Amino acid sequence: MKKSIIIGMILSASLVVSAQEYNTDATQIALNGYSPVSYVDLNLAQRGLKEFKSEYNGMKYYFTSAEQKATFDKTPEKYLPQYGGWCATGIAVGAKFRTDPNKFLVDNGKLYVFLNDLEVDAKQLWVADQKEMKKKAEKNWPDLKSQ
Numbered sequence: 001m002k003k004s005i006i007i008g009m010i011l012s013a014s015l016v017v018s019a020q021e022y023n024t025d026a027t028q029i030a031l032n033g034y035s036p037v038s039y040v041d042l043n044l045a046q047r048g049l050k051e052f053k054s055e056y057n058g059m060k061y062y063f064t065s066a067e068q069k070a071t072f073d074k075t076p077e078k079y080l081p082q083y084g085g086w087c088a089t090g091i092a093v094g095a096k097f098r099t100d101p102n103k104f105l106v107d108n109g110k111l112y113v114f115l116n117d118l119e120v121d122a123k124q125l126w127v128a129d130q131k132e133m134k135k136k137a138e139k140n141w142p143d144l145k146s147q
Helices: 003-012 036-042 066-074 088-093 122-128 130-144
Strands: 049-056 059-063 100-107 110-114
Touching: 036 059, 036 066, 036 100, 036 110, 049 066, 059 066, 088 110, 088 122, 088 130, 100 122, 110 122, 122 130
Parallel strands: none
Antiparallel strands: 049 059, 100 110
């Protein structure tokens, strides 16, 4: 399939117009309540628990245990999702998309999350041309994060 068709499909799927930097709703719960420590350290999508919660930059992060919470609290920047938790492929093509907590990639210690769409595998698109996609996302993110 041609790249322009794929990008068009992504843009028409789950487009979110948001003037916020972080992919969250009014609850300010990051990553849909999934533990960023589980993603980065264990390469697993695990839902955190309310009793193991930390706040960082106005966002709430949930963890599976007190140990995970303590790990995050020591170096929170290590565990933050790239691009405010918006779909990395979406950022690369110039748009913000909500993500699926089970669609993620940890690369060089960085957490990237992706949308889940029946017609487009955003994670696979990212992986297929990761160097170029990352370059585009890094270029687009400064403008998109405040839109």
